[in-house]
Amino acid sequence: MWKLWSSWPKGDSVRIALIGHGPIAAHVAAHLPEGVRLTGALCRPGREQAAHAVLGVPVAQALEGLSERPDLLVDCAGHSGLRAHGVAALGAGVEVLTVSVGALADVVFCAELEAAARAGGTRLCLASGAIGALDALAAAAMGTGLQVTYTGRKPPQGWRGSRAENVLDLDALTAPATHFTGTARAAAQAYPKNANVAAAVALAGAGLDATRAELIADPGATANIHEIAAEGAFGRFRFQIEGLPLPGNPRSSALTALSLLAALRQRGAAIRLSL
Ligand SMILES: NC(=O)C1=CN([C@@H]2O[C@H](COP(=O)(O)OP(=O)(O)OC[C@H]3O[C@@H](n4cnc5c(N)ncnc54)[C@H](O)[C@@H]3O)[C@@H](O)[C@H]2O)C=CC1
Numbered sequence: 001m002w003k004l005w006s007s008w009p010k011g012d013s014v015r016i017a018l019i020g021h022g023p024i025a026a027h028v029a030a031h032l033p034e035g036v037r038l039t040g041a042l043c044r045p046g047r048e049q050a051a052h053a054v055l056g057v058p059v060a061q062a063l064e065g066l067s068e069r070p071d072l073l074v075d076c077a078g079h080s081g082l083r084a085h086g087v088a089a090l091g092a093g094v095e096v097l098t099v100s101v102g103a104l105a106d107v108v109f110c111a112e113l114e115a116a117a118r119a120g121g122t123r124l125c126l127a128s129g130a131i132g133a134l135d136a137l138a139a140a141a142m143g144t145g146l147q148v149t150y151t152g153r154k155p156p157q158g159w160r161g162s163r164a165e166n167v168l169d170l171d172a173l174t175a176p177a178t179h180f181t182g183t184a185r186a187a188a189q190a191y192p193k194n195a196n197v198a199a200a201v202a203l204a205g206a207g208l209d210a211t212r213a214e215l216i217a218d219p220g221a222t223a224n225i226h227e228i229a230a231e232g233a234f235g236r237f238r239f240q241i242e243g244l245p246l247p248g249n250p251r252s253s254a255l256t257a258l259s260l261l262a263a264l265r266q267r268g269a270a271i272r273l274s275l
Pocket residue numbers: 019020021022023024025042043044047076077078079080081082084099100101127128129130131192193194196197200248249251252253256
């Protein structure tokens with residue numbers, strides 16, 4: 001069946017490199033859309049062999065170390081990956097697609113990324129990641145009076161290694177427990193591995209300081225549940241998604257990797273969704 005974004009134009013192809021070799025990167029590498037070629041990956045020092053074993057492509061610690069210059073660098077690593085490589089790539093004119101949306105909550109870093117993208121004549125694209133409805137939020141933000149609350153609910157193991165552990169005994173929970181309420185900016189900065197969705201919702205809609213966020217560890221949850229409640233001159237909507245995690249990391253919803261694949265497929269389409 002023909003779809004808007006079914007394939008790249010014949011003969012055209014895009015070369016991508018990945019940052020990271022975790023579950024998101026592995027899924028992307030294994031499911032690349034037609035016309036997209038993985039030519040390399042960036043890893044942390046000492047992780048070359050591990051990264052090569054997962055991805056099967058040349059691995060380097062920096063973009064200049066890759067034998068083939070990619071058209072697009074896809075950050076699947078998290079905030080430290082975007083911090084390590086984002087500015088250099090953009091400044092060199094290489095487009096970057098990132099899952100590390102929460103890293104933009106740091107105003108200084110965000111300004112550096114923007115300046116580098118302008119200098120390099122390219123852009124930083126934010127993946128929709130584990131959430132949806134960003135198109136409706138972006139449209140609603142063009143009207144007045146937008147108010148948005150984001151709620152992120154995960155099973156206790158989805159919060160391991162996060163600040164939730166400072167507030168809660170995750171192993172002992174018998175009922176849902178809120179471990180953060182505040183702005184989306186504060187959530188994104190305090191939970192770099194768990195609240196990229198809060199930042200994506202905020203950047204699409206009411207902004208990082210006006211979007212309210214609540215993060216909950218819920219022993220009854222069987223998925224990563226993300227909810228948006230939005231209201232404004234446009235009307236109101238509620239959106240909820242129950243995202244199943246990727247094998248290998250209970251924190252990260254599978255939809256995150258799929259959103260990167262969707263962005264890659266759309267990038268080559270002559271007719272595409274406008275957001
Ligand atoms: N936007 C969204 O909706 C979502 C975003 N994420 C982000 O994606 C990140 C990655 O997720 P997973 O693959 O599940 O995590 P993971 O932590 O299992 O894997 C991360 C990978 O990146 C590598 N890495 C870390 N720092 C690096 C650096 N500076 N340079 C090169 N490689 C580096 C690690 O060695 C590892 O291979 C999360 O930490 C989170 O920030 C995750 C889920 C949803």
